[in-house]
Amino acid sequence: MNKCGLWGFAVLLFIFQTFTGLAQAEQGWPRTVQGANGPLTLNKAPQRIVSTSVTLTGSLLAIDAPVIASGATAPNSRLADDQGFFRQWGEVAKQRHLKRLYIGEPNAEAVAAEAPDLILVSATGNDSAIKLASQLSAIAPTLVVNYDDKSWQDVVTLLGEATGHETQAAQRVKAFDDREAALKKAITLPPQPVSAMVWNGDGRAVNVWTAESAQGKLLQQLGFTLAEPPATIQQGHSMGQRKDIIQLSGENVGSGLTGKTFLLFAGDDKTAQSVLSNPFLAQNVAVKQKQVFPLGVESFRLDYYSASNLLARLEKLFVKS
Structure with a gap:
């Protein structure tokens, strides 16, 4: 390889390393995620997540995010188990020792008592604690998620970004999408x-x-x-x-x-x-x-x-x- 070729290769290598480094930096911490109430900057991967939305809790469990407590709905109902958690992931919640914070009406004091480092709030729906968003933001970084205009894949991808569990989110989405594509053909x-x-x-x-x-x-x-x-x-x-x-x-x-x-x-x-x-x-x-x-x-x-x-x-x- 002549000098021009070596010089060109070196430039390309420098550009590649630069962009690779930028990409790695963007995937690290701190990072900024876009919530329904605007951008939220997180300094490190959360370790104690509290979900005020029983709807969003299932997505956190699916990507193995460290959710420690969640709001709940009426227990022993058509939709929920004895904890007030949705039946489709109730057993997973028990295995993960997920704590029930409250039933129905959001309670900021109960949230604060768990010393969370990330709080999730749904923007709409019966499980929304949007009225408490400002109060909750004083306790810990609070991400408001609007699930009424998104597929569950969009929601789980956003939560993967916010929790540092992008890989798990992508795996869940791909496995489901492959299964869905097969079903569409049949x-x-x-x-x-x-x-x-x-x-x-x-x-x-x-x-x-x-x-x-x-x-x-x-x-x-x-x-x-x-x-x-x-x-x-x-x-x-x-x-x-x-x-x-x-x-x-x-x-x-x-x-x-x-x-x-x-x-x-x-x-x-x-x-x-x-x-x-x-x-x-x-x-x-x-x-x-x-x-x-x-x-x-x-x-x-x-x-x-x-x-x-x-x-x-x-x-x-x-x-x-």
Whole structure:
């Protein structure tokens, strides 16, 4: 190699090492992550994470992040175990000795007592502690995560970045995406479009998942087409605060569910029977054709665990043996 060649090689090597060093620095600490309330700089990898959102807790467990305590929902319910943790990851929580902070209403004192070095808050939903965000920020760095416009993969990727568990997050996402791609090739779709919903009790109130919801994104990735309620009866996305659901109630339930197939999230066989026997839905195509499918009670909020269960349920329903 002549001198010009050696000089050119040296320059290239210098550039490569420089950019490699920058990349390594960007992946180290301190690092800045983008939350729903703006950027948050973290000086070191957190070791004592407290989640005020039971929805986000599952994603932390999935990537082996050091979450030590979490808010909870009502225990021994259709969705939750005796601790008030979602059933799809309740056993994992017990194995990790996850502590229940409180049930329902957020409690800043309970959070502070755990001496966290990172606090997670959901921006929307019934498990949101957004009103306490400023107070919690005085205790420890507080990351606000908006999960109503993201897939669960987006959420877990963000949490991996915030906790230093990027590798675990990427592994979970890849394994799931590979499984999802295989299912897409094998699935026989039911009549389209589909109304994907949470059927509440006797059907007086229904939450329809939008294309921006984690549930809607997953279905679309599998090739499903989402049916939207007519614009004239849409009551906004949860009074304009949420992007993942459209709320239907009263007389709008029947006319708002326009899909040829109903997919019942957070639903079981009893839920399906409630839909099929509802007199206000008797003329809906999906009901008349008995295209009503429950997708399991754990599909209410999607994380790695519930999304994996959902794939298994869809495979059982729509892949011909």
